[in-house]
Amino acid sequence: MTTKLREVDVVIVGLGWTGGILSKELAEAGLKVVALERGAPRSSESDYSLPNIRDELRYVVRHDLMQNTARDTITVRNNPQQEALPMRRLGSFLPGEVVGGSGVHWSGHTWRWTDMEFKIRSNYEERYGKKFIPDDMTIQDWGISYAELEPYYDKFEYTAAVSGKAGNIGGRIQAGGNPFEAPRTRDYPLPPLTPILASEMFTDAARNAGYHPFPRPSANASQPYTNPDGAKFGGCQYCGYCQRFGCEANAKGSPHMTVIPIAMRNPNFELRTHSWVTKVLKDSDGKRVTGVTYTNVLNGEEFEQPANIVLLCAYAINNVHLMLLSGLGQPYDPVAQTGVIGKNYCYQTGAAATLFFEGKYFNPFMNAGGSNATIDDFNTNWAFDRAPLNFVGGYNLSGGFNTPLPIGYRPVPSGTPQWGSDWKRATAKWYQTAMVINASGSVMANRYNCYDLDPTYRNAFGQPLMRMTFDYRDNEHKMGRHAAQIVNDIAKSMNPTRLNAASARTDPWTVVPYQSTHNTGGTIMGTNPRDSAVNRYLQSWDCHNLFVVGANVFPHNSSYNPTGPVGALAYWTADAIRNRYVKNPGPLVQA
Amino acid sequence: MTGQEFDRRGFLKSAVVVGAAAASAATIASPEVAQAEAPAAATPSAGPDAADYAFFNLDEAAFIEALVDHMIPADEVSPKGTDLGVNVYIDRALAGSWGKGDRLYMQGPWKQGAPSQGYQLPLTPAQLYRAGIAATNAHCLKAYGKTFDRIEGAQREEVLISLSTGKISFDNGLPVRVFWTTLYQTVIEGMFSDPIYGGNRNKAGWAIIGFPGIIAVHRDHVEQYRGKPFPTKPLGISDMS
Ligand SMILES: Cc1cc2nc3c(=O)[nH]c(=O)nc-3n(C[C@H](O)[C@H](O)[C@H](O)COP(=O)(O)OP(=O)(O)OC[C@H]3O[C@@H](n4cnc5c(N)ncnc54)[C@H](O)[C@@H]3O)c2cc1C
Ligand code: SF4
Numbered sequence: 098m099t100t101k102l103r104e105v106d107v108v109i110v111g112l113g114w115t116g117g118i119l120s121k122e123l124a125e126a127g128l129k130v131v132a133l134e135r136g137a138p139r140s141s142e143s144d145y146s147l148p149n150i151r152d153e154l155r156y157v158v159r160h161d162l163m164q165n166t167a168r169d170t171i172t173v174r175n176n177p178q179q180e181a182l183p184m185r186r187l188g189s190f191l192p193g194e195v196v197g198g199s200g201v202h203w204s205g206h207t208w209r210w211t212d213m214e215f216k217i218r219s220n221y222e223e224r225y226g227k228k229f230i231p232d233d234m235t236i237q238d239w240g241i242s243y244a245e246l247e248p249y250y251d252k253f254e255y256t257a258a259v260s261g262k263a264g265n266i267g268g269r270i271q272a273g274g275n276p277f278e279a280p281r282t283r284d285y286p287l288p289p290l291t292p293i294l295a296s297e298m299f300t301d302a303a304r305n306a307g308y309h310p311f312p313r314p315s316a317n318a319s320q321p322y323t324n325p326d327g328a329k330f331g332g333c334q335y336c337g338y339c340q341r342f343g344c345e346a347n348a349k350g351s352p353h354m355t356v357i358p359i360a361m362r363n364p365n366f367e368l369r370t371h372s373w374v375t376k377v378l379k380d381s382d383g384k385r386v387t388g389v390t391y392t393n394v395l396n397g398e399e400f401e402q403p404a405n406i407v408l409l410c411a412y413a414i415n416n417v418h419l420m421l422l423s424g425l426g427q428p429y430d431p432v433a434q435t436g437v438i439g440k441n442y443c444y445q446t447g448a449a450a451t452l453f454f455e456g457k458y459f460n461p462f463m464n465a466g467g468s469n470a471t472i473d474d475f476n477t478n479w480a481f482d483r484a485p486l487n488f489v490g491g492y493n494l495s496g497g498f499n500t501p502l503p504i505g506y507r508p509v510p511s512g513t514p515q516w517g518s519d520w521k522r523a524t525a526k527w528y529q530t531a532m533v534i535n536a537s538g539s540v541m542a543n544r545y546n547c548y549d550l551d552p553t554y555r556n557a558f559g560q561p562l563m564r565m566t567f568d569y570r571d572n573e574h575k576m577g578r579h580a581a582q583i584v585n586d587i588a589k590s591m592n593p594t595r596l597n598a599a600s601a602r603t604d605p606w607t608v609v610p611y612q613s614t615h616n617t618g619g620t621i622m623g624t625n626p627r628d629s630a631v632n633r634y635l636q637s638w639d640c641h642n643l644f645v646v647g648a649n650v651f652p653h654n655s656s657y658n659p660t661g662p663v664g665a666l667a668y669w670t671a672d673a674i675r676n677r678y679v680k681n682p683g684p685l686v687q688a
Numbered sequence: 689m690t691g692q693e694f695d696r697r698g699f700l701k702s703a704v705v706v707g708a709a710a711a712s713a714a715t716i717a718s719p720e721v722a723q724a725e726a727p728a729a730a731t732p733s734a735g736p737d738a739a740d741y742a743f744f745n746l747d748e749a750a751f752i753e754a755l756v757d758h759m760i761p762a763d764e765v766s767p768k769g770t771d772l773g774v775n776v777y778i779d780r781a782l783a784g785s786w787g788k789g790d791r792l793y794m795q796g797p798w799k800q801g802a803p804s805q806g807y808q809l810p811l812t813p814a815q816l817y818r819a820g821i822a823a824t825n826a827h828c829l830k831a832y833g834k835t836f837d838r839i840e841g842a843q844r845e846e847v848l849i850s851l852s853t854g855k856i857s858f859d860n861g862l863p864v865r866v867f868w869t870t871l872y873q874t875v876i877e878g879m880f881s882d883p884i885y886g887g888n889r890n891k892a893g894w895a896i897i898g899f900p901g902i903i904a905v906h907r908d909h910v911e912q913y914r915g916k917p918f919p920t921k922p923l924g925i926s927d928m929s
Contacts, residue, residue: 147902147928148902148924148925148927148928148929149925151882151901151902151904151925152881152882152902152925153880153881153882154877154881154882154885158877158881159786159791160791165791166791166792166793167789167790167791167792167793167794170793173804173805173806174805175802175804179802180799180801181805182799182801182805182806182808183793183795184793184805184806185792185793185794185806185807185808186791186792186793186806186807187791188806291910291911293910293914294914294915297914332907333907334904334905334906334907335904335906335907335909335910336904336905336906337904337906338904457915458913458915458916458917458918459915460906460909460910460913460914460917460918462899462900462904462906462918463904463906463909463910463913463918502899503880503893503894503897503899504876504877504880504881507876507880507897515852515872516758516759516760516848516875517758517759517761517845518761518763518765521760521763521765521766521896522765524896524897525765525896525897525898528897528898528899529897529898529917553797554795555795604804605802605804606804607803607804607805607806608804608805608806609806609807
């Protein structure tokens with residue numbers, strides 16, 4: 098039996114970065130907001146504190162803060178000819194399942210995606226001609242511009258305490274920043290993090306090669322900070338336990354210590370944890386949604402929560418799943434190329450080299466989530482000519498470390514045995530004396546990379562799992578080869594004692610090991626309902642009181658981490674709802 | 689060496705009071721680790737005692753002890769695997785929720801799939817381990833006439849190379865690659881996870897690589913120790929609780 102609850106103005110599904118931002122903004126606008134979060138409440142004081150938060154086994158290996166695949170997962174395959182099988186445990190990506198979502202255990206790298214992405218098809222067609230884009234590459238313009246989003250990027254950066262160095266303020270290039278970034282109105286709220294040796298060495302090598310290195314902008318507060326909402330940050334401790342952990346120092350910009358507690362203090366806001374949303378309910382005329390159903394996972398009780406506005410903020414993958422489960426919009430068919438829900442799933446690619454320097458102490462454990470130095474010469478640099486290389490997109494390169502903890506990170510030169518005394522000696526010798534150069538590359542949308550509902554496997558609620566069909570295409574392989582070569586050129590110029598060179602990936606995408614939680618697409622944004630699921634305000638073309646917020650609206654994936662535009666779009670959507678939609682409910686863009 | 693282990697196991701099997709067979713509890717630390725750990729070494733945590741196993745039976749215990757001591761031999765770098773408690777770590781991990789399949793999606797139908805689709809066996813980690821040890825021992829019996837714990841070091845090396853390169857296949861149908869991946873990962877975890885889980889005894893795994901453990905207030909250290917070794921006496925969770 099389902100208990101029907103009293104209607105509220107807004108129901109928000111999922112309370113991570115996007116849900117947190119929208120909860121705060123809409124409760125402040127006077128709307129009655131209920132947030133339904135499947136995970137448990139966790140706090141910095143009780144859960145992300147010393148000593149227990151510093152536990153690599155629990156948080157990195159056993160996924161303590163992350164989605165429990167026993168309850169819900171996806172099925173995966175590389176192409177439509179293959180039979181999809183369930184991702185039986187997490188691997189390639191690690192979506193969160195606690196209050197704060199993945200925003201608790203992210204690293205904090207925060208980028209501004211530019212018109213190079215938002216106008217991708219126009220840009221490439223104009224410069225290289227229509228034929229440059231392969232037929233099966235289903236990229237499209239997003240329907241927004243950088244200039245429109247700029248104030249919202251700014252708002253997100255100041256909320257999340259991003260440390261960095263501006264490269265372009267109002268069109269004036271700033272020394273030490275990223276010269277290829279789009280103009281910003283002001284600098285980051287905090288100066289860059291103190292560089293570690295690895296990022297300094299990478300910076301020197303990149304500069305000597307004629308590139309333009311800069312410190313990676315990251316939501317790791319380089320100094321104590323109070324954000325515009327009054328949330329207090331400690332200074333980053335370079336603790337090395339950043340990605341996949343909650344921050345003990347309260348220095349990592351996260352929803353559970355910024356937007357969520359502010360929403361919680363507002364009487365218009367109510368949070369229900371352990372509340373698993375199973376479906377969005379459609380009105381009989383199909384033009385509106387009426388609310389959601391959810392299950393209290395502590396006792397199995399089912400509820401219907403009616404609402405005037407439904408916001409899906411359940412992370413990029415889960416948002417698409419909920420759309421498909423609820424029969425909202427037309428499911429995408431890659432053969433007929435009809436429908437939109439499930440279309441343009443994208444991921445990222447990369448290539449990495451490990452450099453060994455005998456006797457040089459990098460102290461990898463002293464490292465912030467974003468201590469790496471970066472170059473964008475092959476990314477947002479439009480002067481970098483793609484014609485001879487024949488690929489669309491780009492990659493950024495960085496030098497430093499990722500999660501340099503010893504279960505997962507023990508670099509040894511290739512050819513070292515995997516066990517025994519020689520292995521131990523090499524492990525002891527090189528743990529502190531190696532560094533990594535990593536390329537992170539974009540993935541362009543492809544007709545056959547998509548989601549739909551799996552015909553066989555079900556979740557704990559008896560619903561079909563979502564099926565992911567994904568593989569890298571020729572475009573990514575070409576880019577990967579170029580990236581590997583540039584990584585190796587820079588690496589060799591640094592004269593390491595030993596080098597595990599980067600190689601372009603040739604194998605299919607695999608569900609293990611961890612690659613990145615940068616899944617995009619599935620309910621993409623665009624300028625018309627034929628090519629997209631939502632309009633530029635992330636509003637469903639089919640049901641005007643449904644908004645789908647997250648990287649699921651990205652029509653393709655860039656080489657950058659996604660949360661800069663995810664956060665900015667959440668603020669942008671909040672503004673559209675507060676200032677326009679509430680006054681005059683209906684489509685914000687005419688189809 | 690091998691004979692000694694055989695005797696101990698034979699004795700344990702027939703012993704009425706298993707506790708009487710408690711192996712020496714002393715941790716044999718290498719000189720370096722002993723130095724770094726001088727005060728701690730005086731109060732070593734209890735050594736692996738057959739009676740302490742929560743998951744492994746005696747055959748499996750003999751296998752795992754032989755395995756971790758082969759993979760992590762005592763040398764100038766560190767004490768051997770059993771002295772690091774790697775076997776104890778693995779036993780507890782398998783007996784606990786992870787071993788029982790916590791967070792593992794366990795609904796059929798079961799297909800092997802492509803390697804890119806990840807783990808697809810209808811087995812919890814504990815069941816996988818049990819079947820894998822049995823299969824490895826069956827292989828050893830066939831190849832050498834003895835189980836893994838009773839063969840010579842060079843033969844053990846040969847077995848591990850076969851497992852890691854997938855050169856052999858198991859008669860019971862278990863995919864060698866999947867067993868090896870799990871086996872290897874758990875040995876690494878036992879060497880480098882926090883000592884609260886039973887392995888990495890005296891933080892010796894961390895000490896050999898200079899990893900400081902949980903103390904990570906490096907705000908001032910980044911500049912102070914840039915390019916210089918950081919003096920490390922690693923601390924674990926229980927040191928701060
Ligand atoms: C290890 C890691 C490192 C990362 N590093 C970076 C980085 O450096 N830079 C960057 O830009 N991005 C990074 N990311 C990605 C970043 O965390 C996400 O982009 C961001 O958190 C997305 O916000 P969101 O609101 O869409 O989803 P989330 O923050 O994940 O929040 C979604 C919430 O919805 C809940 N939910 C899901 N389904 C349901 C349901 N059916 N019912 C109720 N609740 C539900 C979830 O439990 C979760 O709490 C990283 C992610 C991970 C995992
Ligand atoms: S590196 Fe800095 S921001 Fe990240 S968890 Fe540690 S203290 Fe927090």
